[in-house]
Amino acid sequence: MTLVSEKPTAVRPVDAAEPVLTLRDVHIGNPHTGAEIVHGISLELTPGKVVGVVGESGSGKTLTCRAALGILPANLAVTSGSIEIAGTDISTLGSREWTALRGSTISAVFQDPASYLNPSIQVGPQVAEVLRVKKGLKRRAARDRAIELLEAVHLRHPELVYSQYPHELSGGMLQRILIAAACAADPQVLIADEATTALDVTVQAEILDLLADLRDSAGLALVVVSHDLAVVAQLCDEVLVMRDGDVVEHGPTAQVLYRPEHEYTRLLIDEHEQYGLQKYVSKEKAS
Numbered sequence: 001m002t003l004v005s006e007k008p009t010a011v012r013p014v015d016a017a018e019p020v021l022t023l024r025d026v027h028i029g030n031p032h033t034g035a036e037i038v039h040g041i042s043l044e045l046t047p048g049k050v051v052g053v054v055g056e057s058g059s060g061k062t063l064t065c066r067a068a069l070g071i072l073p074a075n076l077a078v079t080s081g082s083i084e085i086a087g088t089d090i091s092t093l094g095s096r097e098w099t100a101l102r103g104s105t106i107s108a109v110f111q112d113p114a115s116y117l118n119p120s121i122q123v124g125p126q127v128a129e130v131l132r133v134k135k136g137l138k139r140r141a142a143r144d145r146a147i148e149l150l151e152a153v154h155l156r157h158p159e160l161v162y163s164q165y166p167h168e169l170s171g172g173m174l175q176r177i178l179i180a181a182a183c184a185a186d187p188q189v190l191i192a193d194e195a196t197t198a199l200d201v202t203v204q205a206e207i208l209d210l211l212a213d214l215r216d217s218a219g220l221a222l223v224v225v226s227h228d229l230a231v232v233a234q235l236c237d238e239v240l241v242m243r244d245g246d247v248v249e250h251g252p253t254a255q256v257l258y259r260p261e262h263e264y265t266r267l268l269i270d271e272h273e274q275y276g277l278q279k280y281v282s283k284e285k286a287s
């Protein structure tokens with residue numbers, strides 16, 4: 001059983017595929033005051049590709065994700081550059097088109113899963129609701145598919161979990177439910193913004209495996225935002241290193257993490273050495 005329905009994009013070879021998310025020299029700032037926060041970020045995601053965005057707190061990682069999801073804070077905007085989702089320039093989208101695109105083409109999971117679920121509604125119906133709204137499934141079909149999705153994110157006893165409330169479940173289980181909901185409408189791109197940060201190391205590893213499964217089984221493209229280099233080392237094909245709104249380094253994961261060119265990347269890596277980054281990035285992989 002797969003989490004994301006099979007689609008033509010899933011079987012096309014990655015090299016031949018069209019980009020599903022493209023950022024071209026994106027600047028983000030306050031158009032009224034002229035203050036700029038993100039000073040130009042570019043990336044391209046094809047199906048099955050995983051790009052990591054790392055950097056210290058406040059470097060602009062979350063705002064970049066929010067720009068791609070069309071949910072920047074009201075005072076901020078993309079002031080220059082462009083963002084395309086599956087070939088559509090998002091600056092041309094109205095709110096109705098955004099509603100259609102979000103969830104079904106681009107989706108996201110964030111830190112603190114509990115805050116994205118309604119505490120007074122059982123978790124299963126919250127996943128089923130996505131299926132009803134985004135896929136037009138009838139009540140019974142939505143329930144059955146929601147249970148399949150809960151099973152696909154490796155929740156044991158999915159029928160039991162379906163009728164549990166958020167407070168009855170652990171943080172790792174809630175994050176799986178959020179991933180199931182985020183993937184319910186078969187998106188092509190999933191943004192995981194510090195999605196494993198609040199979880200303990202074992203659960204974190206399980207969630208990373210789940211994301212890797214999604215990439216492999218459905219060709220899902222991923223943007224993985226993390227302050228944790230070990231997370232991106234494990235999952236990402238490419239890494240962007242951000243500092244104060246600038247991309248200071250961008251390249252294949254092994255190259256950036258094993259042969260960093262920028263002083264700031266070296267500093268980040270030195271800080272991580274004690275956490276065993278080495279075990280993820282071998283010399284072989286880097287050469």
Ligand SMILES: Nc1ncnc2c1ncn2[C@@H]1O[C@H](COP(=O)(O)OP(=O)(O)OP(=O)(O)O)[C@@H](O)[C@H]1O
Pocket residue numbers: 037055056057058059060061062063064073074075076227
């Ligand atoms: N609505 C806003 N108006 C003005 N500045 C903002 C707004 N939202 C965020 N910022 C600022 O933009 C900068 C980048 O924020 P962002 O949340 O993207 O950083 P981040 O790299 O994701 O950090 P963290 O790892 O802490 O989440 C920060 O200095 C933040 O204070």
